[in-house]
Amino acid sequence: MERITLAHGSGGKVMHELLNTCIVSRMGINGMLTDSAILDINEGERIAYTTDSFVVSPLFFPGGNIGDLAVNGTVNDLSMMGALPKYLSVSYIIEEGLEMELLETITDSVAAAANHAVVKIVTGDTKVVEKGKGDGIFINTSGIGVLKDGLDIHPSRIKPGDRIIVNSSIGRHGVAVMSERNGLSFEPQVLSDTSALNNLVEYMLSVTDGIHAMRDPTRGGLATTLKEISTDIGLGISVDEKQIPVEAGVYGACELLGLDPLYVANEGVLVAFVENNVADFLIEHIRKHPMGKGAFIIGEVINESPGVVFMKTGIGGTRILDMLSGEQLPRIC
Amino acid sequence: MERITLAHGSGGKVMHELLNTCIVSRMGINGMLTDSAILDINEGERIAYTTDSFVVSPLFFPGGNIGDLAVNGTVNDLSMMGALPKYLSVSYIIEEGLEMELLETITDSVAAAANHAVVKIVTGDTKVVEKGKGDGIFINTSGIGVLKDGLDIHPSRIKPGDRIIVNSSIGRHGVAVMSERNGLSFEPQVLSDTSALNNLVEYMLSVTDGIHAMRDPTRGGLATTLKEISTDIGLGISVDEKQIPVEAGVYGACELLGLDPLYVANEGVLVAFVENNVADFLIEHIRKHPMGKGAFIIGEVINESPGVVFMKTGIGGTRILDMLSGEQLPRIC
Numbered sequence: 001m002e003r004i005t006l007a008h009g010s011g012g013k014v015m016h017e018l019l020n021t022c023i024v025s026r027m028g029i030n031g032m033l034t035d036s037a038i039l040d041i042n043e044g045e046r047i048a049y050t051t052d053s054f055v056v057s058p059l060f061f062p063g064g065n066i067g068d069l070a071v072n073g074t075v076n077d078l079s080m081m082g083a084l085p086k087y088l089s090v091s092y093i094i095e096e097g098l099e100m101e102l103l104e105t106i107t108d109s110v111a112a113a114a115n116h117a118v119v120k121i122v123t124g125d126t127k128v129v130e131k132g133k134g135d136g137i138f139i140n141t142s143g144i145g146v147l148k149d150g151l152d153i154h155p156s157r158i159k160p161g162d163r164i165i166v167n168s169s170i171g172r173h174g175v176a177v178m179s180e181r182n183g184l185s186f187e188p189q190v191l192s193d194t195s196a197l198n199n200l201v202e203y204m205l206s207v208t209d210g211i212h213a214m215r216d217p218t219r220g221g222l223a224t225t226l227k228e229i230s231t232d233i234g235l236g237i238s239v240d241e242k243q244i245p246v247e248a249g250v251y252g253a254c255e256l257l258g259l260d261p262l263y264v265a266n267e268g269v270l271v272a273f274v275e276n277n278v279a280d281f282l283i284e285h286i287r288k289h290p291m292g293k294g295a296f297i298i299g300e301v302i303n304e305s306p307g308v309v310f311m312k313t314g315i316g317g318t319r320i321l322d323m324l325s326g327e328q329l330p331r332i333c
Numbered sequence: 334m335e336r337i338t339l340a341h342g343s344g345g346k347v348m349h350e351l352l353n354t355c356i357v358s359r360m361g362i363n364g365m366l367t368d369s370a371i372l373d374i375n376e377g378e379r380i381a382y383t384t385d386s387f388v389v390s391p392l393f394f395p396g397g398n399i400g401d402l403a404v405n406g407t408v409n410d411l412s413m414m415g416a417l418p419k420y421l422s423v424s425y426i427i428e429e430g431l432e433m434e435l436l437e438t439i440t441d442s443v444a445a446a447a448n449h450a451v452v453k454i455v456t457g458d459t460k461v462v463e464k465g466k467g468d469g470i471f472i473n474t475s476g477i478g479v480l481k482d483g484l485d486i487h488p489s490r491i492k493p494g495d496r497i498i499v500n501s502s503i504g505r506h507g508v509a510v511m512s513e514r515n516g517l518s519f520e521p522q523v524l525s526d527t528s529a530l531n532n533l534v535e536y537m538l539s540v541t542d543g544i545h546a547m548r549d550p551t552r553g554g555l556a557t558t559l560k561e562i563s564t565d566i567g568l569g570i571s572v573d574e575k576q577i578p579v580e581a582g583v584y585g586a587c588e589l590l591g592l593d594p595l596y597v598a599n600e601g602v603l604v605a606f607v608e609n610n611v612a613d614f615l616i617e618h619i620r621k622h623p624m625g626k627g628a629f630i631i632g633e634v635i636n637e638s639p640g641v642v643f644m645k646t647g648i649g650g651t652r653i654l655d656m657l658s659g660e661q662l663p664r665i666c
Contacts, residue, residue, distance in 0.1 A: 004431040049477060094341065099337075133468040134467060
C-alpha cells in the first residue's frame, strides 16, 4: 500500500508527481500551475488568489517565525503574478498545549508582517487538535490581489533571449531553519530572508513593461524553480554559477550540512524573466531598492534543449540542474 | 503558563475569548465577525471571502468525509452572506504515512462536492509533516463569492419582530461524527447533513427580499449561534423548543452520548432572520426545495433582554440558552 512520505511535500519531483497524478487533475484545476489563480470577476475585473499552508519546524528561526513567514509567503505568491496584494485570510491549526505566549508572539508577527506589506487580514479561523496530533501550530494563509488592466505577467510570455534576474542572494531561509533545527550557529550568522516582495515588484513594474514572468523559488530552491519553468514553457535555460549570489555564511553552512544552495528554500527571493534589451536598465533600478541590493542577471532563456537547465560552473564546466529529488529539507515552510 | 486547550477550538465561550483577546484584534480585523469578509474590489464591485481549516476526526463518518465537509463548509460560509460562491482554494496538511488510496478518495470527494455546488477550485497547496506530527490529513479551504449589487445580508439588519427559520433538522453532523468515533450505531442511522446550501440560498433570495441575515450553526450548534447573534445585535431572541426540528435518531443518540442537540454541530443547516410578514410565505417556498423539506419557523427576535436567548421548553417552562462552554465535541469539523 502506497503511503505519503515526507518527499511528497518537498517541492521536488515526488511532490510534482503527487500533484499531477493524485491531486490537481482530480480537483479540476486546469492549465499551468502558477503562484496565484487569476480570476475574472464580472466584466473584466481581475483578481489574483492564492493559498499556502505553513508547517515550518522549528516555529522560530533566525530572522523570522512561522507568523511572518505565512504572511510573506502568500503576499509573494500574489506578487509573482504582478498583482497588488490586498486581502489575506489567516487560519490556525493549533496543537493542544501550545504556550499562549508563543501564540501571541506569532500572532503579533502575523499582524506586523501584514502591516509592513500593506495588506489587510480580513477573515480567519482557529482549530485546535489534541496533543500529539499536530506540532505547535500550522498556519494557512490565502490571499487576494488585484491586477492592473492590461498587465500580463505569466510564464507563457517567456521567450528565447529573455534574461533571468534574481533580486538577492539565495539559500538563506533554508539554512537559517536548518541551523536552528540542528542547534548550529555559523559565522557570519545566516538570517532567513523572509520578507514581502510586493513593494519591489510594484517598483519594477513601474519602471519597465519588459517583465514577462516572475517566480519565488521557495521549496526546492532556485534550481527546482528554473527546471519547473523551463519544462512548463518548453524552452531551455542557461545560467552562470558565478553570477548566482550566495552569501559566505550560506556557503559555509551548506558545506557543513551537506546541502546545495541551489536547492535550498528562499522566502524573499524572486526570479524575473525579462526582455533582453531592458535587463541592464532594470537591474540598475532594482539595486536601488532595499529588497534588490544584491540583484544579479544570472542567465538567459535559450531556444534549444527544451526543459533543460544548464549551469556554467565556477570551474568552467557545465552541469545540468534537475528538480530536487526526495526530501532534502522537510518542513522548511 | 497558559496553554491552549481543546476548548479553544470548540466554537464556544473559551474560543470566543481566545479570538477576542488573542487573535482577531491583533490581526487588525475590525467590526463584527461574520462568516465571510465582504471586500470592495475597485469601483463598488464586491466579493465575499472566507477561510476554514478542517480537522475532523475520524476522516470518514456516516454521510461524508473531510473532503466534502471542507468544500461544503466554505461554500456555506459564503452563502450565509448572500454571496454566490465562485472560487475555492484547497490546501492539504498531510501526515506522513497516510494511505494514498485515502488521499485519493478524499480528493475525489473534494472535487465531487465542488462540482455539486458549482464552484471552481482554482488554487491549492500540499504540505507533509512527519508521522506523529499531524493526524492523517487536515484541509484548509478558502473561498470567494460575488455579491449582487444592492444585496445586503448582514446581522446588523436584524430587527425586533424578525422571525427565525431553520431549513432542516439539527444535530446530525455532530452525532454522525461522534457515533463513528465511538464505534456506535443507532437505529435509525444518523447521517451527517454535510451539504452545500448555496442553491437553497439563491432560491430563497429569488423569492423575497425580506431576508435580513443568515448563519450556519456549525461548531457550538444552534444554541451558540443564536447566542452569538443576539449578543452581536443587542437584541433578545425567543425560540420554541417544539418548533426546533430534531430527528428521532439524533434524540436517541444524544441521550446515549450525553449531548444536547442544541449544541451539536451542523454542516447543512442555515438559520435565517427574516421580515415578519414574509416568514410564512418564505417557509412554504423553502419546503419545496430539496434542502428545505424540514424547514420550520423556530422563533423570533425581541426588543427586550438584549443578548439573551430564551427557549420555551417542551414542558412549558423557559430555559436560557448560553454559548457552548468548554469542549463538548472536539474536532467535529
